[in-house]
Amino acid sequence: MGSYAGYLVETFVTLLAVCGLAFVVLYGARKLGVGRPRGPVELVGQLPLDARRQIYLVKVGTQVIIVGSSEAGFTKLGEMSAAEVAALPENPSSSGTPFSEVFARVLGGSGKGGS
Structure with missing residues (x-):
């Protein structure tokens, strides 16, 4: 039962890390103006x-x-x-x-x- 709990904790921590990374990338892209219309x-x-x-x-x-x-x-x-x-x-x-x-x-x- 101990290894099962370890897998759950590892999965949860990995999920939080991926969500955090996605937030940082999207926030940075927004600040840089990626996707905003440019030109004539x-x-x-x-x-x-x-x-x-x-x-x-x-x-x-x-x-x-x-x-x-x-x-x-x-x-x-x-x-x-x-x-x-x-x-x-x-x-x-x-x-x-x-x-x-x-x-x-x-x-x-x-x-x-x-x-």
């Missing part, structure tokens, strides 16, 4: 259409790319300049502009829509 890519906005489909506005440098997401993957819907996006109302439904009109402006305004 920024998510400007998103619109969930249903549980598996969304539209994203992704700013890359001075361009904003409109991307559709579904279970089939990502599709580029269009692009426009960041200045054009800044000119759009922050919340189209509260300003009286329907989403379909804003979306049509986004796709039709750049002339670069499609895949």
